[in-house]
Amino acid sequence: MxxxxxxxxxxxxxxxxxxxxxxxxxxxxxxxxxxxxxxxxxxxxxxxxxxxxxxxxxxxxxxxxxxxxxxxxxxxxxxxxxxxxxxxxxxxxxxxxxxxxxxxxxxxxxxxxxLPLPFFPPPQSILEVYTDDLPKLLDSVFASVKLQLGGYIIGATIGFVTGVSIGWSQKAGYWIHPVLRFIGPLPATAWLPIAFFSFPSSWSASTFLIALATGFPVTVLTWSGVASVSSAYYDVARTLGAKPSFLVLKVAIPAALPHVFVGLFMGLGSSFAVLVVAEMIGVKAGLGWYLQWAQGWAAYANMYAALIVMSLLCSGAITLLFRTRDRLLVWQKGVVKW
Amino acid sequence: MVVQSAAEAITYPAVGAELDIEGVSHAFDIDGATLPVLDNVSLAIAPGEFVALLGPSGCGKSTLLRLVAGLERPRAGVLREDETRITGPHPSRVVVFQDPTLFPWRSVWDNVALGLEAQGILKTQRHRVDDAIDLVGLSSFRNAYPHQLSGGMAQRVALARALVNDPKILVLDEPLGKLDSLTRIAMQSEIVALWQRKGFTTLLVTHDVEEALVLANRVIVLSDRPARIKADIAVQRPYPRHRGDPYLAELRKQILGLLGLEATW
Structure with missing residues (x-):
């Protein structure tokens, strides 16, 4: 030594x-x-x-x-x-x-x-896409971000509220838990055919699917976060005069936040997959649609250009999520830096 | 610290509440079987008294504290604080647990502010939080997070979190049990000083006989589970007390005998 x-x-x-x-x-x-x-x-x-x-x-x-x-x-x-x-x-x-x-x-x-040419375009042809096809690409980015953001926020909110209620209330758990077990593990993309004919627009159908893909992991992890809060915290808060609303908002939720963020991270990953598939199949806008469209024209440079943009966006979204987490969870030791 | 006369040590300021435990029995259901933990415990504690509960491990001392705190209701019997029946937790009876159980997501200041915040009076009473932190000597750590504190500091924060509510009864559940012996001795005198200054009624659970004798002016010895009161011993000695005091040594021998450990003396 x-x-x-x-x-x-x-x-x-x-x-x-x-x-x-x-x-x-x-x-x-x-x-x-x-x-x-x-x-x-x-x-x-x-x-x-x-x-x-x-x-x-x-x-x-x-x-x-x-x-x-x-x-x-x-x-x-x-x-x-x-x-x-x-x-x-x-x-x-x-x-x-x-x-x-x-x-x-x-x-x-x-x-x-x-390298065989049409499939492996040179850098200048990708640059060409960014300069000459910029408006269309920007429209697609905007459409994707809008769809993703809407679905994700709805899914995360519903998932969070559901998770807290299952974790907190036995009655809520009794009713929601079986539904969650039945529907949750189903990949959200399995709902695609049903969603696209039962919803009024392909946009609302895709929002629903993205929300579903986000909601499941957020619900499960919020629930497990709330359920794993040590009862000692509640005892302390109760002896100090805390009412049930204080126990939920100021004890259960902050204590569960590290779990919630894992759920939000997982939800983000699975919702990206749903977003791209939904755009490829039903929605007539967005980067997924752009990819599909480019493939139809054998415009490989456009596909690579769109893939690069997509990767930057997804990575940016995860970075944003991790920054938010680092800010909210400064009290934690040794969090992973993205 | 000025040495007080014995007469001064047993007159109490009127801040503390009277605690009346009357015929209290309690039991737990474990795997269908009923496990009795408290058997007809009766105890009257005067306002401002410092009472230590001593007993073998697992005898039900902590259960009695949970009943006093109002975290659980007894199966039989009544507990009263100043003639009012205890039916649930109340900030006038605050518990300091063996683990500091600070909220890791809150800074020291926010942890201490917890009680006032929960009661919805923090906005007008912020100075009380600062005062409580000063009282335990952690002014320079008010923005620190619990993971940055040592065990002794964390337990001081827990003490401040309790004291900020100006409790009438302070319930201490082996609060020094996990501290190293030096920190422990230092905090024992701090607790006595705080008690003398504030005058709250104090109920301390411990299984350290010496700690009970140095801190309390009354020691209750409990039997094995289900706990019954075996002895009620007055410790008539002024503060600060000295560990080597032959009077305390004699009491210690007597209490160890009651706990069936006379052979170790």
Whole structure:
């Protein structure tokens, strides 16, 4: 034990000093490599002729070279740039990898067509989608966000209230629990055919399905959260003069919140799946519909472009949820950082 | 601290309530069988008295406290606070449990504010929260969360959370049972100081004979389950008391004998 702590103490300062020294040469080196990788990407766009007909090759190449220049200045000016300089320094290894990957992608598709062409579009054709098909893409994003948000908020609210009532009231549990067991485990997409003809519009049907997919995990986890609150908390609150409403709102719910957030997270995941399927099958708007539409036209670049947007949106939604949780649950130790 | 004369130590300020336990019996149903825990316990506690309940582990001491707190109703008998029958919990009878049971999602200040908030009087009485936190010496920790506190600090917060309500009866359920011995000794004198200052009636459950003798002016020895009162011993000694006091040592020997542990003396 003592040898461990001694070697630990002796070893700890040494790498620290070494890191600061190597940081100077190392981070400049990595920054330089990042700049070179992006320069390579830009030059690869401009140097060889395209094997197909893409209008954005030159802009992409120039854009990449501009990025390379920014990375270069950022790297050597990092000390004067403060926060952004530090951020760049941290991300430099990723910039190297991305630059190299883009170069490879460019060369393998647009320049030498090593990958079969219509299925693997080059970067410039995806850029082309973002510039030329922007209005349609934005409309789809807006439609998806609106549908998802509406369904998710309804599902999460109903799930939360249901979960609290089952966890709190035996009578509510008696009636709701069997229904929950019967309906809950069914994948929400199984309701698709019924939902689409029984609801007045495909939008309301999809909202219902998203709410259903969200509601089940939120209900179950809120319920288990409320049910697992230690009775000692209630005893304390009661001896201090708490009424039942206080016990629910100020004891049961805050104590259950960590569980609730797990439910909200799971609900978000399953509702994304329902959203995309619903848009592909019934709704005539949204990113799922855009994907389907692009497939119909064999517009593979549009599909990749939409997939990237979709992934950014889903990841953004989860980030938002985790930020909210971190803010509300600061009192918890060791929460996972997303 | 000024040493008080014996006469001063047994006159109490009038803040505390009188507690009357009359013929109380209680039992639990476990797997269909009835397990009696309290058997016809009668005890009259004067306002401002500090009474310790001593008894073997699992004898029903804590059950008696839950009945006093109003968290449960007795199967037979009556409990009264100042002539009023106890039918449920009330902030005039606050319990400090063996575990601090602080709400982990609330800061120290918010934990202490709990009682006033639950009674809907926090808005006008915020200073009482600050006073209670000062009283237990945690002013610089008011914004800390429970996971940042040591065991002793957490138990102090629990004490402040109880005292902020100005209880007439303070119910202590082995509040120092899980603390290390040094913190424990320090907090014993703090509890005595608070009791002397505030004058509430105190009911302490403990299975530490020395703790009972250092703190209480009356020690009730309970029998094995179902608990009956075996002895009612007055501890006529001024505060602060000294652990080495031969009078207390003699009482300790006597009580250990009642608990069937005379051989360990």
């Amino acid at each position: 003592s040898t461990y702590s001694v070697s630990d103490a002796a070893a700890a300062p040494a790498p620290r000093a070494a890191v600061t020294l190597s940081n100077l040469s190392g981070s400049y080196g990595i920054g330089l490599a990042a700049s070179l990788a992006w320069l390579a990407f830009g030059l690869s766009c401009l140097y060889w002729p395209d094997v197909g007909d893409w209008s954005r090759t030159d802009s992409l190449g120039i854009g990449a070279i501009v990025i390379a220049a920014f990375v270069l200045f950022g790297t050597f000016g990092a000390d004067y740039l403060g926060g952004p300089g530090e951020a760049l320094r941290k991300r430099a290894p990723w910039l190297v990898a991305l630059g190299a990957l883009f170069t490879l992608w460019e060369v393998a598709t647009a320049k030498f067509a090593w």
